[in-house]
Amino acid sequence: MLRDYYGNETSVASQEALDHYDVGVRLFLGAEFGATEAFQSAIQLDDGFALGHVALARSLMMSGQMAQAKAAISHAEGLSLKLDHRQRQHIECFALLFSGLPHKARALVKRHVQDYPRDALVAQLCSNVFGLIGFSGEVGREAELLAYTSALLPHYGDDWWMTSMHALSLCETGQIAESSRLMDQSLALNARNANAAHFKSHAQYEAGETTAGRNYLNNWLTDYDDRGVLHGHLCWHAALWALHDGDEAAMWDAIDTGVGPNAAKGLPINVLTDTAAILYRAELAGVSVAPERWSALSDYATQFFPETGQSFADLHAALAHAMAGNGDQLAHISDTAKGFAGDLVRPAARAWQAIARQDWAGALAELVQVMGSTERLGGSRAQRDLLELTYANVLLKLGQTAEARRSLTTRRPVLIGAAPLAAFHP
Incomplete structure (x- = not known):
């Protein structure tokens, strides 16, 4: 055989x-x-x-x-x-x-x-944050993923794929230096390993290395086929780097050529979640987002995720519907959300609705039900920063500046000095 x-x-x-x-x-x-x-x-x-x-x-x-x-x-x-x-x-x-x-x-x-x-x-x-552990909806999934790749790693030697998988597990549990070392080792063995290039971006994000991260990823993307499964998501990282660097033109270029519904060739879940996240994070930074963008994304979410059940997608679909003023679809999610973290999607959807009408107290009341276990919703730490920044922004709108700073400092210290959040600078 x-x-x-x-x-x-x-x-x-x-x-x-x-x-x-x-x-x-x-x-x-x-x-x-x-x-x-x-x-x-x-x-x-x-x-x-x-x-x-x-x-x-x-x-x-x-x-x-x-x-x-x-x-x-x-x-x-x-x-x-x-x-x-x-x-x-x-x-x-x-x-x-x-x-x-x-x-x-x-x-x-x-x-x-x-x-x-x-x-x-x-x-x-x-493996990966989008795998069966990553989308389990359970508390402790990051530790479980680390235990999983730790057990497998000795069986693979210097294999470039498993090295990159374990590197991500380390990154998502805060072990950035070792994660970066293994990511570079994986890329040395296979420079076109898009997973390692992706995870390297995560490590640089967690380390606050905006300039280095932006330069690396933009160079790496030049030779990556836009039909590759990670192309759209890597463009999201490029857009995020540009937003953090204050380069609005480059951010929109990345969105319009690689991230959004009219550009990306990847899976609908990535198109929806990445577009919703970057548009709202841009708004939090004080960038004007045309209403037509939210309307188009709401239509996309309705087309590809008409029913609830994939909690990570439902979270972002609710955001798109709220920002587009699509009350019927938003109500459908807040009323029926099911799946691995449906119990968190429902208050998150109500929070987006309150934010859209600038009911900051109402938004806070809903968000506090979510923030204790955001990992259950899925996605990486970088992706869940959408919620961290939203929560901080709501506190700022309520005049609770010290609490907003305390939240970011204790929960996501990498964001406190770097993340674009216009409400910190009224």
Whole structure:
């Protein structure tokens, strides 16, 4: 039996098919464009290659082609009876994900990697802030993610992908220096690893290195295919850097060429959340945001997230609807929000509504229900700074300047001297 790049025995008819699969895995783990095509080449050479169909399903999922992805995973399930335990369970992990059972998928993945730690595509499901741990909706998910990558790291040696995953875990738990060291190590092994470039931006953000972060990311993006899954989100980081640097023109350019609904080619959840976050953070900084931008984003949220259930998306959809004055859609979220953190989305939605009508006391009453456990909503610390700054801004509007400073100083000290917040300078 042939072995894949990570040493796993794999039922595949030819080395050529396996070579295409390995290329696809490398591109997928590096968030580069071209993984789907590589997996398609693998199964064209061997239609009975079950794990090739699984990988194709996962890649299609990450490009938003859900109907085709579900067909691919169904095909793989039909081939599973002839496979060994590792490969059958590999398929089952993804089948649970595609069946809308993330908690069961997460539990199975964690058991699977205990026996098969180098089954990288399965391990990837629980890595990253957007993985099954990151979107668990549970308190302590950052510590759980660190424990997860810490257990896996010794099995991967100097592998560029796992190094970058562990670096992010360190970053999100405040271990910035070690995170940066590992990120640079990963990029030295694979300079086009978009995950490492992304996480390096996070580390530089956490360290307050605006100029260095901006220069690095802008240079790195010049050679990144805009069809890559992280392109739009990296443009969000570029826009955020520009906002922090006071470069409004560069911020709008990044939004209009890479982040917003008319520019980004990534997943709808990234388009919605990144656009809503940068528009509101711009408003907090005193930048004028045209009402038409909020209206267009509200329409986008209605189109792609008409029902609640993905709490991170629902949080940002509520913001878009509130700023656009779309009361019906906002009420729908505040009344029906469900999912892994629906209990937090509901008061957050009401807070956005109060903010839109400048009811600062009402907004504060809702936000205090959220701020104690914002990590449950998902996203990175940099993304959840949307809420930290919103909370501080509401306190400032109420004349509670000392409390606003205390909140940022104790909760997010990196923001106190650097984050653009116009209310600090009335």
